[in-house]
Amino acid sequence: MSYSTRDQQALAEQMQDRLGQLVPSPEIQLKAELVSKINRLKLERNAVILGHNYMEPALYHFVADFTGDSLELCRQAANTDRDIIVFCGVRFMAETAKIINPSKLVLLPSLEAGCSLAASITAADVRALRQQYPGVPVVTYVNTYAEVKAESDICCTSSNAAAVIASLQSDRVIFLPDEYMAKNLARQTGKSVVFPEDHSNKADSIRSLQDTIIGWHGRCEVHEKFTVEDIQNVRKQFPDVVVLAHPECSPEVIEAVDFSGSTAAMIDYVKTHKSPHFLLLTECSMGDNIIAENPEKDILRLCSVRCPHMNQITLEQTLQSLQRLQYEVDLPEDIRLRARGAIDKMLAIQPLR
Numbered sequence: 001m002s003y004s005t006r007d008q009q010a011l012a013e014q015m016q017d018r019l020g021q022l023v024p025s026p027e028i029q030l031k032a033e034l035v036s037k038i039n040r041l042k043l044e045r046n047a048v049i050l051g052h053n054y055m056e057p058a059l060y061h062f063v064a065d066f067t068g069d070s071l072e073l074c075r076q077a078a079n080t081d082r083d084i085i086v087f088c089g090v091r092f093m094a095e096t097a098k099i100i101n102p103s104k105l106v107l108l109p110s111l112e113a114g115c116s117l118a119a120s121i122t123a124a125d126v127r128a129l130r131q132q133y134p135g136v137p138v139v140t141y142v143n144t145y146a147e148v149k150a151e152s153d154i155c156c157t158s159s160n161a162a163a164v165i166a167s168l169q170s171d172r173v174i175f176l177p178d179e180y181m182a183k184n185l186a187r188q189t190g191k192s193v194v195f196p197e198d199h200s201n202k203a204d205s206i207r208s209l210q211d212t213i214i215g216w217h218g219r220c221e222v223h224e225k226f227t228v229e230d231i232q233n234v235r236k237q238f239p240d241v242v243v244l245a246h247p248e249c250s251p252e253v254i255e256a257v258d259f260s261g262s263t264a265a266m267i268d269y270v271k272t273h274k275s276p277h278f279l280l281l282t283e284c285s286m287g288d289n290i291i292a293e294n295p296e297k298d299i300l301r302l303c304s305v306r307c308p309h310m311n312q313i314t315l316e317q318t319l320q321s322l323q324r325l326q327y328e329v330d331l332p333e334d335i336r337l338r339a340r341g342a343i344d345k346m347l348a349i350q351p352l353r
């Protein structure tokens with residue numbers, strides 16, 4: 001497919017229509033050039049581009065073939081027949097694509113796209129927890145690296161964590177690594193929550209634990225920033241605002257909001273509910289992406305809150321990724337297979353569509 005100057009101008013006009021209220025016009029022209037180069041190369045390389053909900057608007061709306069949360073992108077990675085998967089998200093997500101579809105070349109456009117939550121726990125930590133709490137099943141949030149998934153019984157996402165825990169039919173569960181999500185799940189499921197340091201020398205009390213989630217002190221450096229005071233300040237100014245938060249926010253924040261759910265659930269909520277104003281307590285690009293598609297929605301944001309890892313994935317990096325076939329994500333086969341087992345168990349609860 002060849003792109004003419006006219007095609008590029010048409011693309012710039014489409015981008016102006018959709019992103020005009022978010023991105024200055026001269027920037028849209030520059031972005032349109034990059035977008036057309038990426039889309040040409042994507043076809044030549046027979047690649048699919050997966051874009052997480054936190055990607056910047058031009059990439060999200062004009063480059064990604066599929067967009068969504070971790071679970072949705074996991075489904076798309078499993079189903080693609082293209083040769084190359086370019087994962088516009090962070091490393092643990094690209095690893096999940098490789099775990100699920102190992103015959104594909106999986107590329108992550110930046111080596112800097114990590115995650116504070118995924119970095120909070122290692123495979124050795126999980127082995128030590130299994131020794132400390134023998135026989136207790138380990139549930140691992142997908143925001144972890146492959147080595148950690150490989151040590152787990154089952155994975156979960158923010159949209160299916162409660163269902164995954166219920167499926168285990170165990171009164172004690174180790175839930176890793178998000179501290180706040182463990183506390184929020186405990187509240188939601190009527191369990192109590194404890195942490196490993198509470199029991200380092202108390203074997204008897206461990207045996208007596210009932211209806212308990214054993215947590216870990218990992219946190220998302222984006223969602224931990226939001227406070228109850230932020231919500232109160234916005235409510236004072238906009239009394240009719242509907243506030244939504246991701247379950248990686250603190251329990252106090254979750255208690256103070258109107259709705260809590262995964263990024264996909266928040267997007268659905270905003271699209272299907274009416275309110276003069278919405279406030280999204282999550283990564284700021286997601287608000288931009290909703291506005292671009294639903295200009296009639298008034299989304300208030302605490303705009304400085306961007307994930308420094310997601311932010312590494314730019315149009316320039318994505319173009320270079322396709323040009324140079326970088327950076328390949330690969331995994332040792334034994335780790336991949338064990339991690340795959342934990343993901344498959346999750347997908348058996350919420351199957352691939």
Ligand code: SF4
Nearest residue numbers: 115116220221222307
């Ligand atoms: S938003 Fe939080 S959980 Fe998501 S990649 Fe960034 S640091 Fe990790």
